[in-house]
Amino acid sequence: MKIAVVGMGPAGLRTMMLLKESGHDVHGFEARDRVGGRLKTIRTEAGFYEGGGEWIDADHHRLIALLNELGQPPVIADLYPGTVWMAGKGYVEDEYQEHQAVLDRVEEEADKLALDLDDVPWNNVLYANLDAQTLGGWLDQQAGSAGIPRRILESVYRSDEGEDTHEVGLLGWLCARLAYLERTGGEMSSARFPQGAQGFCEAMAERGGPITFGHALQQVTIDGSQIGLTFNNEEPRWFDRVVLAIPAGCLRDITFEPGISEAKQAAFEAARMSRTIKVSLHFDAKFWTGSSRTLTDGLLQQAWSAQEPNSELSTPKFTLLTDIGGQAAIDLALMGDEAAGRTLVAELEQVHPGAKAHYRNANLHDWVHDDFAGGGFFCLPPSYVLDHYEALVRPENGLFFAGDYGGRWIGTIEGALESAERVTEDINLASHIH
């Protein structure tokens, strides 16, 4: 069976590995000149930091197992103690106490709603009311629309979703939450990649099939049992099966000839990616203690330190990384590196006095205006689960769909790997390989 996998992020790379292990003749295509997709390690003379995905949850079991198999066991990061900065005032995380009761009640309500869901929520019309709501609207009802608890909830969930909560559908959010309720490892986002996320992707690429870089898919032509792929206006290349492992927000840019089903096209059109950017802030001295994990209700949103730099350097470069979602990401992206860096450091100065004196420069990693990402994470908008989710993921006419939208751990590397397993199983079933 001759199979093409398009998109060499973690979903496509893992699909290639698994299909090759199953004995298929598999070829990868990638629009960029590198593997990794939204995983992108920036190497500097001081070491490296991540311009895209970075954290590994203690319950991302398949990612942890794969890293061990590839000889790159994850490194545990010390994220605590952290600082929370709301409405111009700093709280050490333990000092939330007066707001904690509200936060706990909202979390409990969310758990109850999530645990009540069917295994296959996209088939149950009884959830129409939940699906029509936004996460932000629901949080307003639960915690009031103003006040510190609501600000904290906005910061936490905006940071998790990479998007303002009023843009996120409630049912989709609850579906993703379910995976975390079954957690056994306990700690969230507790580990990182020892050789950078890119090193992980490169190791997967070595075990997959050959890859052709610089090839952006434009058109898919279905002709009987054969599927033609047109890249860069060249003649189509023909395959028995095709796995599209490109971000959900990029699927609408591909022309399907003859067309795919109306339901699938509608699912592509309505798919949303979070508006998420990362800004790395570089300093000539370490003015913070611990990991400097910071959560704010301002533009900065969430920051933490990159790995320790090489202390043998005469001027070591210390990096703080920020994950910024929603409208703030767009506002900062439009400012450019220099103005965005200055704005964020001015805010940081309030939280960590001394920041400004040691600030050197910033780099903006803009995933929203990146043609081959379309945003940070797959993010289910209101009414998407019931109207479109099943149509987005299901195989059609020899085409299979992998990506961080296609697993229970939605919007994560773990979800991307999960989708690769599902797609391999589907292809093997269709080819009678068990």
Ligand SMILES: Cc1cc2nc3c(=O)[nH]c(=O)nc-3n(C[C@H](O)[C@H](O)[C@H](O)COP(=O)(O)OP(=O)(O)OC[C@H]3O[C@@H](n4cnc5c(N)ncnc54)[C@H](O)[C@@H]3O)c2cc1C
């Ligand atoms: C700022 C940021 C922070 C994140 N933090 C985390 C985190 O801490 N932990 C976590 O688990 N996840 C995180 N993520 C999410 C994680 O990066 C993604 O879930 C993961 O990369 C998805 O993998 P994928 O293979 O589905 O898609 P991608 O990684 O996007 O790979 C898709 C590939 O398809 C290629 N492509 C697109 N269009 C075409 C085309 N037309 N033709 C050919 N190729 C094409 C792209 O170039 C890309 O290489 C973060 C993402 C961002 C942006």
